[in-house]
Amino acid sequence: MNxxxxxxxxMMTLGIAARQAAGLLALAPAQQKNEALLAMAAKIxxxxxxxxxxxxxxxxxxxxxDLKASFIDRLTLTEPRLEAMAQGLEEIAALPDxxxxxxxxxxxxxxxxxxRVRVPIGVIGVIYESRPNxxxxxxxxxxxxxxxxxxxxxxxxxxxxxxxxxxxxxxLDIAGLPRTAIQMVPxxxxxxxxxxxxxxxxxxxxxxxxxxKSLVARVQQDARVPVFSHLEGICHVYVDKAAxxxxxxxxxxxAKMRRTGVCGSAETILxxxxxxxRNLKPIIRTLIDAGCEVRGDAQSMAADPRVKQASEExxxxxxxxxxxxxxVVDGIGDAMAHIARYGSQHTDSIVTEDEAAAxxxxxxxxxAIVLHNASTQFxxxxxxxxxxxxxxxxxxxHARGPVGVEQLTTFKYQVRGSGQTRP
Amino acid sequence: MNxxxxxxxxMMTLGIAARQAAGLLALAPAQQKNEALLAMAAKIxxxxxxxxxxxxxxxxxxxxxDLKASFIDRLTLTEPRLEAMAQGLEEIAALPDxxxxxxxxxxxxxxxxxxRVRVPIGVIGVIYESRPNxxxxxxxxxxxxxxxxxxxxxxxxxxxxxxxxxxxxxxLDIAGLPRTAIQMVPxxxxxxxxxxxxxxxxxxxxxxxxxxKSLVARVQQDARVPVFSHLEGICHVYVDKAAxxxxxxxxxxxAKMRRTGVCGSAETILxxxxxxxRNLKPIIRTLIDAGCEVRGDAQSMAADPRVKQASEExxxxxxxxxxxxxxVVDGIGDAMAHIARYGSQHTDSIVTEDEAAAxxxxxxxxxAIVLHNASTQFxxxxxxxxxxxxxxxxxxxHARGPVGVEQLTTFKYQVRGSGQTRP
Numbered sequence: 001m002n003x004x005x006x007x008x009x010x011m012m013t014l015g016i017a018a019r020q021a022a023g024l025l026a027l028a029p030a031q032q033k034n035e036a037l038l039a040m041a042a043k044i045x046x047x048x049x050x051x052x053x054x055x056x057x058x059x060x061x062x063x064x065x066d067l068k069a070s071f072i073d074r075l076t077l078t079e080p081r082l083e084a085m086a087q088g089l090e091e092i093a094a095l096p097d098x099x100x101x102x103x104x105x106x107x108x109x110x111x112x113x114x115x116r117v118r119v120p121i122g123v124i125g126v127i128y129e130s131r132p133n134x135x136x137x138x139x140x141x142x143x144x145x146x147x148x149x150x151x152x153x154x155x156x157x158x159x160x161x162x163x164x165x166x167x168x169x170x171x172l173d174i175a176g177l178p179r180t181a182i183q184m185v186p187x188x189x190x191x192x193x194x195x196x197x198x199x200x201x202x203x204x205x206x207x208x209x210x211x212x213k214s215l216v217a218r219v220q221q222d223a224r225v226p227v228f229s230h231l232e233g234i235c236h237v238y239v240d241k242a243a244x245x246x247x248x249x250x251x252x253x254x255a256k257m258r259r260t261g262v263c264g265s266a267e268t269i270l271x272x273x274x275x276x277x278r279n280l281k282p283i284i285r286t287l288i289d290a291g292c293e294v295r296g297d298a299q300s301m302a303a304d305p306r307v308k309q310a311s312e313e314x315x316x317x318x319x320x321x322x323x324x325x326x327x328v329v330d331g332i333g334d335a336m337a338h339i340a341r342y343g344s345q346h347t348d349s350i351v352t353e354d355e356a357a358a359x360x361x362x363x364x365x366x367x368a369i370v371l372h373n374a375s376t377q378f379x380x381x382x383x384x385x386x387x388x389x390x391x392x393x394x395x396x397x398h399a400r401g402p403v404g405v406e407q408l409t410t411f412k413y414q415v416r417g418s419g420q421t422r423p
Numbered sequence: 424m425n426x427x428x429x430x431x432x433x434m435m436t437l438g439i440a441a442r443q444a445a446g447l448l449a450l451a452p453a454q455q456k457n458e459a460l461l462a463m464a465a466k467i468x469x470x471x472x473x474x475x476x477x478x479x480x481x482x483x484x485x486x487x488x489d490l491k492a493s494f495i496d497r498l499t500l501t502e503p504r505l506e507a508m509a510q511g512l513e514e515i516a517a518l519p520d521x522x523x524x525x526x527x528x529x530x531x532x533x534x535x536x537x538x539r540v541r542v543p544i545g546v547i548g549v550i551y552e553s554r555p556n557x558x559x560x561x562x563x564x565x566x567x568x569x570x571x572x573x574x575x576x577x578x579x580x581x582x583x584x585x586x587x588x589x590x591x592x593x594x595l596d597i598a599g600l601p602r603t604a605i606q607m608v609p610x611x612x613x614x615x616x617x618x619x620x621x622x623x624x625x626x627x628x629x630x631x632x633x634x635x636k637s638l639v640a641r642v643q644q645d646a647r648v649p650v651f652s653h654l655e656g657i658c659h660v661y662v663d664k665a666a667x668x669x670x671x672x673x674x675x676x677x678a679k680m681r682r683t684g685v686c687g688s689a690e691t692i693l694x695x696x697x698x699x700x701r702n703l704k705p706i707i708r709t710l711i712d713a714g715c716e717v718r719g720d721a722q723s724m725a726a727d728p729r730v731k732q733a734s735e736e737x738x739x740x741x742x743x744x745x746x747x748x749x750x751v752v753d754g755i756g757d758a759m760a761h762i763a764r765y766g767s768q769h770t771d772s773i774v775t776e777d778e779a780a781a782x783x784x785x786x787x788x789x790x791a792i793v794l795h796n797a798s799t800q801f802x803x804x805x806x807x808x809x810x811x812x813x814x815x816x817x818x819x820x821h822a823r824g825p826v827g828v829e830q831l832t833t834f835k836y837q838v839r840g841s842g843q844t845r846p
Contacts, residue, residue: 023763023787023789026787026789027786027787100786106808108806108807108808112797112801112806114807114808119789121819121820122789122819205819205820206819206820226649226818226820244842247842250842250844251842251844253844254844254845255844258844258845340446358839362837362839363450364446364449364450366446366449366542366545366835367835368835368836369835369836369838370835370836370837370838371837371838371839371840372837372838372839372840373839373840373841373842373843374535374838374839374840374842374843374844375843375844375845377844377845378535378838378843378845383531383535383845384531384537384836385529385531385537395649396544396545396628396629396833397544397628397629397649397820397821397822397833398820398821399820400833400834400835400836401835401836410819410820410823411823412789412790412791412792412793412823412824413791413792413793413807413823413824414785414793414795415792415793415794415795415797415801416781416785416794416795416796416797417794417795417796417797418796418797419667419670419673419674419796419797420796420797420798420801421673421674421676421677421678421681421797421798421800422677422681422798422800422801422806
């Protein structure tokens with residue numbers, strides 16, 4: 001890198017190159033993009049030794065830093081993880097191409113034919129932590145949806161990401177697409193993130209942050225361009241008085257314990273007072289038997305002496321761990337009021353055999369995903385049938401819920417006439 | 424107003440009340456919202472004398488200020504203008520209710536039924552200039568789409584807007600909806616606008632600015648919440664070599680001159696060099712005969728001595744007047760490069776009998792609305808069949824093009840299961 005070039009100039013150059021690439025990508029046929037994705041997967045498999053050796057450099061640097069074991073685990077690449085990365089790119093290639101799809105078409109009385117056609121968003125910035133696999137995921141999803149990508153991974157994974165980016169760019173080459181379709185911020189300086197949040201002089205259309213709460217909070221706070229993100233997933237399961245007790249127990253256990261580290265895992269269980277007697281004890285026992293700590297209100301504590309006392313803070317906490325808060329509520333209205341107050345508009349579920357109660361819950365709870373008689377862990381692009389996703393959005397506009405290739409597109413109106421002028 | 428209450432407290436109170444109202448509006452049946460809209464229209468008709476008298480107060484204050492005639496015209500209310508306002512509300516009542524529409528529905532292999540259901544956005548802030556009629560328009564559109572509205576009109580129309588808001592709130596009363604569904608910022612202090620742009624502590628979901636470029640630029644620059652807007656409409660008509668000359672002449676004339684003050688009016692005409700000989704003179708003559716000033720490049724000037732010289736600035740200017748810039752270009756590629764450089768991603772049209780050229784233009788020009796063989800003046804919600812609109816958006820996300828009641832909604836995923844847990 002030329003040291004006379006400031007980071008501002010460097011990032012603006014990246015932005016202009018991305019914008020130019022985006023113009024070509026928007027027109028690239030599905031076959032060409034898929035060819036690139038398959039070539040990327042093949043190149044990652046062929047380059048395994050190089051990538052793992054670059055990953056060892058990152059791991060050696062990280063070892064000197066006294067980082068958490070979970071951090072080191074996410075940073076570590078292995079042969080099976082590289083294979084999963086390659087397969088992920090092949091799966092993205094197999095998805096239908098959203099670009100060019102006609103979403104709606106109608107003819108006006110004056111004969112104008114109006115079509116609403118899916119088009120790429122343009123240039124997408126992805127800011128993520130030191131998880132090298134995100135590099136391939138994000139690059140692949142942006143390419144499939146016809147967008148240019150500017151990727152900025154955590155500095156501790158810099159060499160690993162650079163090695164992966166080299167494979168992605170080789171895949172672009174092979175398919176005759178510009179290498180600038182997927183670019184990486186070429187240094188680990190923090191001010192480059194700030195420049196991305198400003199929008200790179202109008203060349204960046206959207207930012208997707210992938211990572212923990214502090215990263216997402218910073219992006220949400222400072223970004224001057226739209227952001228697809230969720231700050232946290234404080235998901236609830238409400239066990240209604242008309243719930244089937246066995247179903248309730250199974251759904252609560254799955255919603256909390258299937259994987260505790262995903263954003264769709266439940267953090268609070270609300271139990272209707274009218275059926276607390278038949279639900280509270282078995283649900284608590286099931287959770288504790290599975291290794292979950294339960295923090296509850298007075299009635300939950302009375303139901304099982306192993307329940308610890310929940311504080312006010314617990315109701316608004318995303319544990320991301322085998323801990324759950326539990327509360328007895330006065331019916332569905334009280335449950336929905338609790339969710340409105342403490343929830344994060346991510347994913348909430350009601351368990352009930354009462355259709356009217358289910359409809360009320362699905363209608364009134366203001367979250368991206370609301371479920372009836374199903375686990376909150378279904379909050380996932382793959383489970384929705386969208387294929388790979390870049391995250392879950394809890395904002396209200398454009399993309400809400402799982403963000404897959406379709407959600408990484410926008411639309412334009414194409415109007416075909418035969419000389420119409422407006423009276 | 425209690426002078427002990429700071430504007431910050433005042434605006435936060437408005438925001439909280441709006442959020443509460445939004446919860447009720449989201450559940451209000453179409454019939455109830457329509458009843459309110461019809462009652463508002465009736466009340467405006469019955470209150471004509473009061474509204475006109477409040478408007479006289481505003482006009483008297485404005486008279487002391489040496490304002491432009493066009494400003495005074497927009498501020499002025501008359502009996503016919505009030506009648507148009509009432510009819511506008513009745514037309515909104517007649518539109519289909521977007522809320523609750525199932526946009527898509529599918530069943531997963533595990534039996535989960537997923538529906539994508541239209542829901543209101545929540546609380547919408549509308550910031551506009553001293554045009555009292557926007558008060559009724561914006562309030563009506565927000566109500567129909569199930570959103571609470573916080574309206575902040577220009578200070579010179581304060582008394583007029585307050586009189587109209589009183590009618591809207593009376594309509595809400597009659598239909599049994601909360602008066603806080605449509606609120607007006609109760610003073611003309613400028614810092615209240617700043618507080619809206621900050622998002623009123625998370626109670627404001629979206630801002631729609633309606634007004635001139637300086638208003639929209641300020642909102643776009645400072646808003647911390649999503650904005651639906653367009654800064655300007657620098658719309659182009661490209662006359663291809665394969666254009667029918669009579670059609671080209673008619674479309675150019677209409678696109679520029681039907682109404683010069685609307686955002687969809689054309690500002691620049693691009694003529695393909697290969698057919699300049701048969702198109703340039705007649706198009707220039709038609710425009711000048713209609714009273715339009717033409718500013719052109721050397722070849723346009725050579726075609727007609729009445730053409731003035733265009734400066735570099737002309738290509739990026741939205742005249743909002745009977746002035747047009749004109750340039751001869753080297754084919755469709757050059758035309759699209761000009762549009763990419765100087766356009767505002769609003770509305771652009773190609774005139775050609777060549778289907779391949781039309782498809783290329785419609786696909787590649789990155790504007791919200793692209794037309795083939797039709798006037799740019801069709802850029803309008805009514806012309807698209809959307810009914811009334813609150814404006815045209817040129818942002819890429821969520822709402823693009825005309826913003827009608829449907830565009831003022833978002834969606835949620837409702838998932839119905841029978842006890843599914845995730846493996």
